[in-house]
Amino acid sequence: MVRTAARQPVPARRADAERNIAAILAAATRLLSADAAASVADIAKAAGVGRVTLYGHFPSREALLDAVLDHAVDVADAVLADESIDTAPAPEAMAGLLRSSWEVLDRHRRLFLAADRVLATERIREHHDRPLQRVERLIARGQRDGDFRTDLPLAWLVTTFFSIIHSAAQEREAGRLAPEEVEPVLIKTMLSLLSPAEG
């Protein structure tokens, strides 16, 4: 395919490249989610492309991980965007957000662990930025509407959202939370954390 590429009209070559990139990102996401130490050679093999092709698109493991995280965050963002996050009453929107996002965040948790070994902390924070802003906007709206407490800092409440999802995913992995318990436990925990203090 690579050898005949020069004879193809430009749009076809571009389509090949895009197909390869998509296959590499999908394979990398799958392999790195299962094992943070998955090798670039294994990823190329699973994507059905040669290592030369892979390195042509992603010159280093770092570049590949960066692209995989971008891709993962795009997927997460699309899921979050699907929510009536800006219109439903804040507690309802929060329950929906947890329901739709915890699995994506859990699926990508190992990706961030893999990235943690390679990318700088600040670069990882940047990747978290968009999902983080959606959560922050929702909690801020709940605070304005009187649905959520205002006696704890907004940034802290956003932190607990991610921290609690992270813990629940780990507890499920350790077998201390049944798969079907995760969702109701997360929603109950987060809503009692956010509800205005009595009196």
Place this chain on the structure above:
Amino acid sequence: MVRTAARQPVPARRADAERNIAAILAAATRLLSADAAASVADIAKAAGVGRVTLYGHFPSREALLDAVLDHAVDVADAVLADESIDTAPAPEAMAGLLRSSWEVLDRHRRLFLAADRVLATERIREHHDRPLQRVERLIARGQRDGDFRTDLPLAWLVTTFFSIIHSAAQEREAGRLAPEEVEPVLIKTMLSLLSPAEG
């Protein structure tokens, strides 16, 4: 000191060894808390003992880290034992527990990060076991007394205790929580998480 040890009566030699061990553990705790990658050579130097003496007591970095964690957990346990954890009303005891333990847990957080690179996960869990049981006992008592919610699993509530302390310490480190905010934020967060659901 090592060269003259053979001439000293046994109790004096034993006292020397105990002094050295105490100095090594104190230095290791201090250095590893500041930098998880601190070297054994630096720890020996800070403890004022030779590397041969250090390796005589702790034959490997793993053995040293194991002893340092044991020591840290003893300190944490002593702090927790000081609380009226079994007598005061559960919410009050929980506030006291957070107040007295979060700094110890924060101080030792990097030790666990350092250990994470060297010791097996199960060994690290064992070290957590005693403090974990105290927290579990307190939350179970609060549930029995009707002070704490029973609609979430006990193990999950214990997990959130550690997860939230961990998050607050990280937020303080990142400068997103002021040092004086940590305690009230932790207490407020944990007590609203534990309080029985309304209605």
